[in-house]
Amino acid sequence: METKVAIIKDIKKDIKFIEEAAEIIRNGGTVAFPTETVYGLGANALNEESVKKIFIAKGRPQDNPLIVHVSSKDISSLVKEVPPIAQELINKFWPGPLTIILEKKDIIPNMTSANLDTIGIRMPNSEIALKLIELSKRPIAAPSANISGRPSPTEVERCVEDLNGRVDYIIGGESSDIGVESTIIDCTVNPPMILRPGGITLEMLREIDSNIDIDKALKSKPSNDLKPKAPGMKYRHYAPKAHLKIIRGKNEKTIEIIKEMLENYIEKNNDVAILTTDENLNKFDKGSVISLGSEKNLSEIAKHLFEALRKCDDLGVQYILCQGFEEKGVGVAIMNRLSKAAGYDIIDV
Numbered sequence: 001m002e003t004k005v006a007i008i009k010d011i012k013k014d015i016k017f018i019e020e021a022a023e024i025i026r027n028g029g030t031v032a033f034p035t036e037t038v039y040g041l042g043a044n045a046l047n048e049e050s051v052k053k054i055f056i057a058k059g060r061p062q063d064n065p066l067i068v069h070v071s072s073k074d075i076s077s078l079v080k081e082v083p084p085i086a087q088e089l090i091n092k093f094w095p096g097p098l099t100i101i102l103e104k105k106d107i108i109p110n111m112t113s114a115n116l117d118t119i120g121i122r123m124p125n126s127e128i129a130l131k132l133i134e135l136s137k138r139p140i141a142a143p144s145a146n147i148s149g150r151p152s153p154t155e156v157e158r159c160v161e162d163l164n165g166r167v168d169y170i171i172g173g174e175s176s177d178i179g180v181e182s183t184i185i186d187c188t189v190n191p192p193m194i195l196r197p198g199g200i201t202l203e204m205l206r207e208i209d210s211n212i213d214i215d216k217a218l219k220s221k222p223s224n225d226l227k228p229k230a231p232g233m234k235y236r237h238y239a240p241k242a243h244l245k246i247i248r249g250k251n252e253k254t255i256e257i258i259k260e261m262l263e264n265y266i267e268k269n270n271d272v273a274i275l276t277t278d279e280n281l282n283k284f285d286k287g288s289v290i291s292l293g294s295e296k297n298l299s300e301i302a303k304h305l306f307e308a309l310r311k312c313d314d315l316g317v318q319y320i321l322c323q324g325f326e327e328k329g330v331g332v333a334i335m336n337r338l339s340k341a342a343g344y345d346i347i348d349v
């Protein structure tokens with residue numbers, strides 16, 4: 001399949017590319033496009049055959065439902081009911097990185113919702129994404145634009161790397177600012193429950209309803225006794241090719257242990273990358289050291305996380321040693337993605 005790649009430099013001057021992509025969506029094709037969380041791979045959410053192409057292009061398991069992207073806060077044509085709490089969340093956080101789970105209307109095919117009676121909906125906060133949805137005149141189902149299991153793309157080059165030849169169109173033009181996927185909140189239960197942590201934090205959501213909590217199953221490695229409620233959260237995900245290990249604890253001790261492990265791996269002729277902070281960057285004199293950003297700014301760490309994992313693969317290292325981050329604010333999402341990427345290989349020191 002031939003993939004066209006277009007980079008939007010100026011949305012007004014380059015509108016023809018978005019028009020072209022919108023036509024592809026209307027005609028049943030697939031388009032990768034930027035959003036503020038990560039890049040998405042989109043197709044007409046209301047057409048089974050179109051949506052199927054997303055699963056095939058990504059190699060995504062068919063029991064993993066897709067999030068439907070809209071360009072308006074009025075979602076009454078897609079869901080049975082918008083309870084007051086959901087409406088409040090929409091008013092407060094859309095457009096933005098919050099996916100809301102509601103009971104779906106029959107207009108949404110089972111392929112999109114992976115046979116669930118519910119559907120996740122989000123209005124992205126990206127000019128290009130909103131224009132694409134608006135011009136295509138369809139809600140767009142879009143998971144992250146990576147081959148299933150790989151780190152999500154936050155740069156257009158990574159979409160091309162994964163999806164060139166597998167999709168019809170790739171639009172670039174923005175790096176993803178948030179860097180981790182949307183927060184998912186289930187509003188079919190009372191109080192609503194967070195099924196995936198993301199850019200909208202628990203603290204922010206509790207300002208709307210102090211009873212909102214996070215799915216307990218997200219705290220540990222998924223098991224038969226404790227399965228996450230979002231079907232996708234049970235899979236190994238976001239994973240680089242190298243073995244990723246997380247070292248978590250007090251800063252000085254963490255550095256000491258990372259150095260020890262580093263020596264050990266290098267002695268055995270392994271190439272090793274270290275993911276750390278600006279503040280710790282100079283504390284390592286071996287291995288490929290990459291900073292995710294300042295420890296004082298967890299949003300910056302989130303933004304750089306997936307790209308850093310992909311850079312480690314570019315370097316061809318066998319091991320990645322990454323320090324843990326404090327689980328508050330967006331730190332909860334960072335540690336969720338890191339834990340999954342590491343297959344829960346976490347060393348507490």
Ligand code: AMP
Nearest residue numbers: 065118119120143144181230231232233
């Ligand atoms: P992605 O778009 O690749 O970030 O994946 C979408 C995520 O949303 C997956 O983890 C899905 O399991 C989750 N999801 C989508 N729809 C639903 C739903 N109706 N109920 C629960 N989780 C959902």
Ligand code: MG
Nearest residue numbers: 143144152181
């Ligand atoms: Mg994904």
